[in-house]
Structure formats: C-alpha cells, structure tokens
C-alpha cells in the first residue's frame with residue numbers, strides 16, 4: 001500500500017532523513033517510532049506531499065507522489081500533530097468544506113458528517129465555532145475531517161497528543177476497526193510506546209534519519225536479544241547512544257551548519 005524507497009531530506013548540509021525504505025501492507029497499523037528529532041514528522045510530511053524530498057520515491061497504492069500527486073493525496077487522510085482547523089467555521093461547516101475539497105457528492109457528505117460528529121462525540125457542537133473548542137475537541141474534529149472521505153491510507157502524526165483517556169480508548173478501538181473491518185491502512189508516528197505496542201501490527205524505529213530496527217513486536221524482541229522485553233526496553237536499547245557518540249554527532253551537525261529551508 002505504501003512503498004518508500006531511498007527517502008532523503010536535507011536541510012542545507014544537515015540530513016534529517018537519510019535513506020529510509022519502508023513497505024507498509026494494506027490493512028496494517030504501522031508505527032514509526034523514534035526519539036525527538038529522529039526524522040518522523042519530516043518523513044510523514046514527505047509521505048503526504050507537504051514537503052518535497054531531496055531524493056527517493058514514495059508510492060501510495062500504485063501512485064507516485066512525485067508524478068501523480070493528486071491521485072496519491074486523494075486517497076490519503078492526514079492528521080498532523082497540531083490540529084489544523086479553521087477557527088471561524090463551525091464543526092459542521094468545516095467538515096462540509098473538506099467534503100467539497102475531496103469533491104464528494106453532497107448527500108454522501110451530509111451522511112458522513114452526521115456519522116462522524118456522532119462518533120467523535122461532537123454532535124451537540126455541530127453549530128459551534130471551532131474557536132470555542134478545547135484542544136482535545138479540535139483534535140477530534142481533525143480526526144473527523146481526515147476520515148470524512150473514507151481514505152485508503154490514514155497518516156497520523158502523534159495521534160494521542162491532547163486527548164484524554166477516553167479519547168485514547170476511542171482512537172485505539174477506531175484504528176483496529178478501520179483496519180480490520182474497512183481494510184484501511186494506518187501509518188502513525190508516536191512517542192507513546194504502550195499505544196504502539198497495543199495497536200501496531202508492525203513498527204520501524206528510526207534514529208538520526210535512518211531505520212535502525214523494524215518488524216513485529218516478536219521480531220524486535222528477538223533482535224534486541226530479550227524474549228520478554230517490552231517495546232520500551234527494546235526502544236531504549238536500540239536508540240541509546242553513548243556520550244561520545246552524542247558529542248560527535250552534535251559537533252558534526254554544527255560544523256556543517258544547517259539551514260531552515262521550508263516546505264515548497
């Protein structure tokens with residue numbers, strides 16, 4: 001469903017994503033894990049066509065992001081780590097607007113808006129301006145917007161940020177239902193390792209822009225040499241770095257300099 005080959009992103013002389021290859025099968029929940037600054041958000045933004053790669057090929061359901069971006073994006077829903085909404089629209093207007101962007105028939109938009117407002121416990125707020133919503137409510141309306149066109153691929157950057165425990169449960173159950181019942185593919189990045197352990201079929205751990213481990217939980221346990229290890233133990237073992245390694249990396253970054261190049 002998702003194929004990423006030799007993906008690279010450089011900011012000046014700094015390499016944020018350094019030759020990532022990933023293969024995500026249809027119907028999977030796939031987790032991208034890694035410490036702060038590992039390159040997760042950069043990878044997800046390239047995958048959704050928001051950031052131009054320096055090198056590499058991204059293919060979504062057979063459509064290449066570089067040569068067939070509209071088709072690739074039309075089957076993809078994206079939920080960024082910070083809710084991206086229009087404060088001066090009501091929940092109903094916002095979702096209807098998204099239906100229009102995806103050129104969905106009006107009757108289908110009306111049905112989906114009703115279903116999703118209900119699912120995300122926002123029905124009674126349908127006519128309220130989004131500016132009056134709490135952070136968690138904005139996160140829920142962002143989920144509703146991404147799911148409105150029934151995408152084949154859902155890309156989620158840090159799905160649990162800003163959600164309360166009830167929201168966590170809702171999202172975890174929803175991910176399982178969307179993949180198992182509807183055959184959707186979900187690619188998420190997270191720091192919340194127990195979430196990854198509970199919902200992901202397969203994960204890739206990235207560090208300094210490279211994939212340093214990948215597989216199912218069982219495969220990662222074998223790789224880390226401990227059959228009873230939790231994902232947290234595996235993660236810490238794989239991503240830990242010595243003081244010398246850290247000093248060398250920081251020196252390399254600042255000797256080469258880096259630019260604040262922005263998305264095209």
Ligand SMILES: Nc1ncnc2c1ncn2[C@@H]1O[C@H](COP(=O)(O)OP(=O)(O)OP(=O)(O)O)[C@@H](O)[C@H]1O
Pocket residue numbers: 011014016034035036037038039040041042043258259260261262
């Ligand atoms: N516009 C930019 N210009 C320069 N460097 C950047 C830019 N955007 C990101 N970076 C750098 O690229 C690296 C990867 O950043 P990215 O946001 O992808 O990490 P992340 O794994 O998502 O981290 P976190 O878990 O903290 O969100 C970081 O070192 C970051 O400083």
